[in-house]
Amino acid sequence: FIQVLAGSRQVGKSTIIRQFFKNIDIPHSSESADGTQITTSWIEQLWNTARTRVQSSGEFILCIDEVQKIPNWSETVKKLWDEDTRNGTNIKLALCGSSRLLLEKGLTESLAGRFELIHVPHWSFKEMQEAFGVSLEQYIYFGGYPGAADFTSDEERWKSYIRESIIEASVAKDILMLTQITKPALLRQLFDIGSYYSSQILSYNKMLGQLTDAGNTTTLAHYLTLLNQAGLLCGLQKYSGSLLREKSSSPKFQVYNNALMTTVSGTTFETCRNTPDMWGRFVESAVGAHLVNGERTGGYTTSYWRNANDEVDFVLSRKEAVCAIEVKSGRRKTNRGMDSFKKLYPNAKIYAVSAQPASATLGLEEFLGLRPEELL
Template sequence: MTAYNRWYEARLRRFLDKPFVHILFGARQTGKSTLIKRLLPPDALTINLAEPLERMKYLSDPQELIRACRALAKANGPRFVFIDEVQMVPDLFNAIQSLYDADTTAFRFILCGSSARKLKATGANMLPGRSILHRLFPLINEEYTKEAESFGTEFSPLPLEHSANLQNFPRRNLEDRLAYGDLPGIAALDDMEARRELLKSYAAIHLEGEIRREASLRELPAFLRFLKLAAVNSGSMVNFTGLSKEVGISTPTIRSYYQLLEDMFIGFTVPSFSGSEQKSLVSAGRFYFFDMGVRNAAAGVRIDGSIVSLNPGHFFEQWVGMTLFRKLSYAGEGRLSHYRTRGGAEIDFILERDEEWIPIEAKWTQSPSAKDARHLRSFMEDSKGRVRRAYIVCICSRPLRLSESITAIPWHML
């Protein structure tokens, strides 16, 4: 199988030269372990806490990590120690701190986790002042083979530095990515049936099984009803009261379930824009699943290109939101929000970076027009100079200037 590179690989490689503990979080199957193993030296100590015997050993005696590390042969540089699914044994963080504080250069710890819930619940020592947090997401456009015609990054609302000499994933059309998502293992497969089965297994085994065990859920039928509705409503404003009535559980429980999905990196909330002085803004946030393929599997819809054609704009807007969230996280600064007034004026996304507001609309159209930009223009007029540029992300073939400050860009330039 071809070994594809990740965009974050070069950045993580640079960071690993720094004498800190490195913690990489992300949902399952985003490629965390594969990425780290590409960067580890051959003599690294690897501990996989997903293996029951390994997990039981360290649960019963976290000090075993100290003994294992001190037994490693001396080296000219730091000895690398990789611990996968570290959230399963939170007490290991105290052992790591003990080793790190004794000698900051002796070991280079790389910790990998697919959930922050247990760490939060147990008040785990996250090594403040000693650790650097990293996040890994499903694929972004920069990780695919470029489209035949490339227009550079000058039109992009959120350009990322380009890592040279990447072995990119094969190019995929937009409908394929909206249906099957951007998990690395899915993107590398040509077999559509295998893709569907893998995504259904993800929903059944991870979303239903592992989340239930992680949170010790007692009302499993209610949670499964919630999970399907959360997936169906992905990208919409969250109505906690309405969901509470539909699922048949309390509003606080619905809120806790959404928080659980965020703690497991299964989704994220895009809050309402708060920079406006208008009193008539809708304050509800929008919840998004982290990947389109996983969202479709959890929603119980048939996973293939035909499902997208039923409501392409809805699928596309979600994908744009997921892409912006991933890239903003990789950029390391800024905030993503949405804008809607009680009168119905709406902008899908607002990027807030460096004192600048960048409004972005997602439109399923090949021929964007001035009419598609009317809410962008209104927002710009009310922004008191904070907006210098605005974008429509669509399915046009090349960038189009709709006005001096409003540009329509093809989806693959996002």
């Protein structure tokens, strides 16, 4: 099968490939299509070189990064792959991409039954801690981009890296370059507002009053979908047990990586840590990011619940299994949301996550080390 690594920018896809190649003796080649005006003839050139080399080595591994940026790439790969399959040519193929939508579109349209999809999520707290010695507070504020871990001591440099190498590259190369966008400035504004208000509920109508040339709610919902597919920002829907009602609810913004929230917030680590309400929002966002990053492998959906003044921070659901999660971040003194939710959904499991753990709660560090599906 063709091995496909899909994940947003700077989550370590290329690092995985490099580490894999270091540990094998099989001849290989790794090339990137992250440039301009590359066509399918470039794929054929790479493939023909691999076919030449496989004659002497018996097998060969070809890796193509950002393959989704080449127009009609999947048809060319299908033709070459099927030729080698018929002829018994032992070329193993790995594809990487940061635009999940276009990558999966090409796979399902032309390569059905020929690939295995490996989702590469953002780095977890445990991974950042083991690789870079990141503390819990550092992870909450700086998030989990491995490429930026070495210069968190210089916040301005760190923010510049996140802004230029991740945010702008993702928006410009993975969304605007590959998708028809009529209002690119609006897309960027939506990203800024959504990241700033991560883990908060904001209605589309309220957003229309804050955005320049916003158009209508349909445009905003579409742009939020594109930001989600780029692995930057998503909008959690209200849990109701009814798909129709969930789709029509106000979104609860959630970044996939707290580094994005930090970069647009304009704050500093010291100021954030010493401002309880602000720090509480960052804690809640870190919990939400951990949940949404686990959805693909865990097979669950993340949402929220609210009824009048009652609210549950996060709801996980998978088939008939449901669990509610309250984050005790210090922002609220009391909340009857869990009791109200339990009355409506008596079979739901309930959990509390706290940065200051007690016997009845999960500690934040403990929670960030769990696979969320274990809670179901």
